[in-house]
Amino acid sequence: MFRAIPMTSAGLLLALAVAGCGEDATGPTEEGGWKQYSAGDYILEWQFEDSLSTLRIRLTAPTTGWVAVGFDPVSAMDEADLLIGYVAGGSAQLRDDYGTGQVTHASDVSLGGTDDVETISGSESAGETVVEFRVPLDSGDDYDKVYTEGTTYDVIFAYGQDGADDFTSVHSWAETASLEL
Template identity: 40%
Template sequence: MGRKAIVAAAAALTLSCGSPAPGGTAAEEGAATAPGSLPGDSESILYDGFQLSWTPEGDSILVTMSAPTTGWIAAGFHSGGAMNDAQIVIGWVDGREVRIRDDFGTGFTTHAADTTLGGTDDLVLISGTEQNGRTTITFRMPLDSGDDNDRKLVPGEPCRAVLAYGNDGDDSFTGYHAWAGSTDIEI
């Protein structure tokens, strides 16, 4: 099987979401690493410590996101520039509670829950852990939910992914990022 994931030269660029939060870091040029394949049809990228893995399964996609924080983590798909027009999944783990939310990028630096925009929350939470300063969340979402606030994901086609995480302990859907980056992947 050929490499499905592509890390383009533009992968080293950060999101244009403003500067990092105090004490946070922004992605540096050359920080993206080559993707590593997982067993089966899974693909994975590691970008400045943020790991994103995905596996198309029938009419849905299984996604795992993991980052070096005890705060929130997020991944967005089909960005039109920063967060704009991206289908965003944001979540956090607090003890035994795992929360995720289906969001849509309403502007370059803003996002809102699909449900507040007249859409639906189409995510299925699979698992979430917070161990050794790292948050990991696995979820399933439809490749094409039919929701105007979700972007259609097509296996084998390119997709601009935006990745971000919050400061340690920032368990929220609205906190400012400590780190953010973007990269091109192939679903």
């Protein structure tokens, strides 16, 4: 079931659709080194790259706008380690963000931290966006989480409206799950 959430912010009426937790969700499953969790048409895939001390992530979502994943918020997206990406002009743009409030986020760099996401690839076709990237297991940045295989994290997922090639617009869909990475 989807909830339509009208709210007023700076004179704008935002209509959000936030899906209920766990609906149409499958996984985690494992194939070819990738673990996978899907919620509707949003797919999160990940694998620990032990030799690089990195976590490699692939996000797929039914949008031509941005797609994001976040880890361990205290509430909504507050204090989550967020990774947001979109594809424009055939190449992926990724940004390492942090939840600065329940419904706000900012780049780690703007907060005095570091951008620790390494873009691997991105594509957009038939209304679907795929971005692939890696992050350090322990970047040392206060605005990043430490990732440990076998540990359970509260994970948040969201994607933007078609054409929303930016890091700032509100999502058209969002969901949460608790996942063992």
